[in-house]
Amino acid sequence: MKTHTSHAEAAEEFVKDEERTHWHDETLWHVREKRDVAAHKLPEWEQLRTNASLIKDYVLSHLDGLLIDFEKNAQANGVEVLWAKDAKEHNEHVLSILQKHQIKNIVKSKSILTEECGLNHYLEEKGYDVVDTDLGERIIQFVKQVPSHIVLPAIHLKKEEIGEIFHEHIGTDQGASDPKYLTESARLHLREKFVQANAAITGVNFGIAETGGFVVCTNEGNADMGTHLADVHIACMGIEKLIPRAADLGVFLRLLARSATGQSITTYSSHFSRPMDGKKMYIILVDNKRTEQLGREDFRNSLKCIRCGACMNTCPIYRRSGGYSYNSTVPGPIGSILSPGLDLNKHSSLPFASTLCGSCTDVCPVKINIHEQLYKWRQVVAKEGPSDPVKKWAMKLAGATLSKPGLYDFFGSMARKALKLTPDSLVYSSLNAWGKQRDLPEVPSESFKEWYKKNRKSHEQ
Amino acid sequence: MSSKQEILDAIGRNKPSATALPNLLSFPSSEDLVAKYTQSITLNGGTAMEVDSLDDIQVYIQENFLEGLQIVSMIDEIAGNVEISSVTDPHELEAVELAVVSGEVGSAENAAIWVSDKNLPHRVLPFITQHLIIILEKANLVANMHEAYQKIDLRDTGYGVFIAGPSKTADIEQSLVIGAHGARSLTVFLI
Numbered sequence: 001m002k003t004h005t006s007h008a009e010a011a012e013e014f015v016k017d018e019e020r021t022h023w024h025d026e027t028l029w030h031v032r033e034k035r036d037v038a039a040h041k042l043p044e045w046e047q048l049r050t051n052a053s054l055i056k057d058y059v060l061s062h063l064d065g066l067l068i069d070f071e072k073n074a075q076a077n078g079v080e081v082l083w084a085k086d087a088k089e090h091n092e093h094v095l096s097i098l099q100k101h102q103i104k105n106i107v108k109s110k111s112i113l114t115e116e117c118g119l120n121h122y123l124e125e126k127g128y129d130v131v132d133t134d135l136g137e138r139i140i141q142f143v144k145q146v147p148s149h150i151v152l153p154a155i156h157l158k159k160e161e162i163g164e165i166f167h168e169h170i171g172t173d174q175g176a177s178d179p180k181y182l183t184e185s186a187r188l189h190l191r192e193k194f195v196q197a198n199a200a201i202t203g204v205n206f207g208i209a210e211t212g213g214f215v216v217c218t219n220e221g222n223a224d225m226g227t228h229l230a231d232v233h234i235a236c237m238g239i240e241k242l243i244p245r246a247a248d249l250g251v252f253l254r255l256l257a258r259s260a261t262g263q264s265i266t267t268y269s270s271h272f273s274r275p276m277d278g279k280k281m282y283i284i285l286v287d288n289k290r291t292e293q294l295g296r297e298d299f300r301n302s303l304k305c306i307r308c309g310a311c312m313n314t315c316p317i318y319r320r321s322g323g324y325s326y327n328s329t330v331p332g333p334i335g336s337i338l339s340p341g342l343d344l345n346k347h348s349s350l351p352f353a354s355t356l357c358g359s360c361t362d363v364c365p366v367k368i369n370i371h372e373q374l375y376k377w378r379q380v381v382a383k384e385g386p387s388d389p390v391k392k393w394a395m396k397l398a399g400a401t402l403s404k405p406g407l408y409d410f411f412g413s414m415a416r417k418a419l420k421l422t423p424d425s426l427v428y429s430s431l432n433a434w435g436k437q438r439d440l441p442e443v444p445s446e447s448f449k450e451w452y453k454k455n456r457k458s459h460e461q
Numbered sequence: 462m463s464s465k466q467e468i469l470d471a472i473g474r475n476k477p478s479a480t481a482l483p484n485l486l487s488f489p490s491s492e493d494l495v496a497k498y499t500q501s502i503t504l505n506g507g508t509a510m511e512v513d514s515l516d517d518i519q520v521y522i523q524e525n526f527l528e529g530l531q532i533v534s535m536i537d538e539i540a541g542n543v544e545i546s547s548v549t550d551p552h553e554l555e556a557v558e559l560a561v562v563s564g565e566v567g568s569a570e571n572a573a574i575w576v577s578d579k580n581l582p583h584r585v586l587p588f589i590t591q592h593l594i595i596i597l598e599k600a601n602l603v604a605n606m607h608e609a610y611q612k613i614d615l616r617d618t619g620y621g622v623f624i625a626g627p628s629k630t631a632d633i634e635q636s637l638v639i640g641a642h643g644a645r646s647l648t649v650f651l652i
Contacts, residue, residue, distance in 0.1 A: 268623070
């Protein structure tokens with residue numbers, strides 16, 4: 001039985017506001033276009049994608065050895081490495097570090113992994129105030145929302161709404177919605193937080209096995225403002241974020257920002273190897289079911305993801321249904337192949353939130369076969385997951401009909417007659433999801449087969 | 462069993478059969494690197510200028526920054542008014558208006574310049590300052606990131622950062638705003 005809100009049900013809420021849906025669609029498509037311009041400037045773009053994909057193949061097939069190297073090299077750099085098999089253990093590690101150093105004020109830069117682990121909520125329950133410092137994340141933190149996009153967390157909000165939020169939380173002028181003014185106000189507000197912080201939490205874009213160091217990419221500079229002022233830096237990293245060699249960054253940094261926003265590189269690509277004198281640096285390596293995904297032959301390639309968000313920006317479903325309709329930390333096409341691996345029951349509708357057009361696969365910088373995996377997840381859901389009894393029955397009937405030509409012809413001619421007589425009240429009834437935003441085409445009087453039989457004869461004569 | 466061992470064991474059971482690590486890529490270019498760099502940094506919202514001597518930079522600073530504001534210079538020939546060696550706590554840098562630092566390698570394709578703790582007594586300096594000047598020798602320009610990584614050794618570096626422009630954000634309706642949390646401007650002098 002279905003126990004969770006499906007993508008379609010959640011999307012219904014979003015598409016109620018047609019104007020906003022249109023705006024969301026256009027805004028993300030604009031980002032996709034910027035990505036195209038950036039990619040097309042590099043004649044070697046496809047070579048970079050292939051190389052990145054092969055490097056990640058190597059990483060997945062040598063992950064245990066690379067993690068051991070990474071840990072050894074990081075320890076030699078004076079960094080403490082902790083391992084977490086799930087979200088709970090990750091959060092407990094963070095808490096024990098905060099307790100050990102008697103931390104009061106925490107700043108955090110963007111980390112999808114900590115969202116996945118529910119870290120903010122966990123720490124708030126323990127009485128900590130965690131300040132998200134990425135502008136988009138700070139905006140949604142004020143109104144207790146989660147990111148609706150992994151690169152553009154507040155893309156679902158209009159500037160007027162952000163103006164309202166800032167007016168309430170940091171005292172900007174009422175009615176003010178100029179992005180420049182709002183950003184400047186956030187800069188002043190967050191500088192105070194940076195200066196007061198004792199600990200900084202960051203994500204990790206790339207961990208380098210051969211050096212034990214890691215890279216964090218931002219445009220705002222918030223990860224650096226946080227980590228360099230605080231006494232303790234905690235870097236939270238999914239185990240799949242490794243790359244073997246420092247020089248591989250040449251490939252990944254060329255791909256990441258171009259794919260994400262169309263920039264040639266993020267403003268800051270910060271490489272951390274050793275803590276500053278007298279300060280502490282921790283890396284928490286998190287599994288949280290990644291090793292399970294590694295064991296699924298059809299789906300393990302999803303672990304190559306570098307979290308650029310290009311598949312979201314291009315996806316006709318994501319653009320028109322918004323990030324929240326996925327009800328998953330990572331939304332969009334990549335989220336729809338990652339999340340069923342985390343909880344098939346909860347996320348069983350996500351592989352169906354796609355037209356299978358394959359645009360996601362085309363733009364993926366590490367060549368993940370996203371649309372093929374979506375199709376394969378559908379088969380898994382049909383076998384193992386919860387399913388809609390109406391759909392199941394309809395599919396069975398369709399399967400039987402399509403496999404028997406005689407039956408197909410019969411039902412076809414019946415349907416053409418019946419549909420002409422079907423009252424609109426039935427086509428557009430609330431039971432028929434298809435009719436919600438669509439009109440039936442005019443029903444033809446004969447099938448193509450019948451038409452062909454007649455016309456072939458007249459042509460031959 | 463420790464979590465580490467559990468994770469490593471699970472990987473051992475589940476990982477695919479071994480594939481080979483591909484060779485490093487290189488894309489040599491015969492472009493005019495100074496022209497390309499200048500074009501790239503303009504796209505990123507920064508400015509690049511060619512100068513003949515450090516004196517030209519000194520003049521630029523005098524003409525563009527008000528006297529009395531804090532200037533930290535990491536280059537002997539350029540005058541600052543904050544003695545960085547006496548700063549023990551990086552929080553003391555909060556009021557810095559301008560920092561002048563040297564870059565080690567610059568990538569023309571995207572304007573990214575490598576700045577590392579070899580030349581940074583406090584890692585926060587290029588971020589906490591309101592404005593940033595980076596000085597880069599033209600001889601240290603390379604075409605792209607592949608070449609840049611050939612010139613730096615991460616094992617030799619506690620911290621290093623590629624800086625490619627001023628701090629910026631587009632988190633409010635995708636409107637680009639320069640000056641998020643880090644430096645509000647970046648001026649690169651190519652010498």
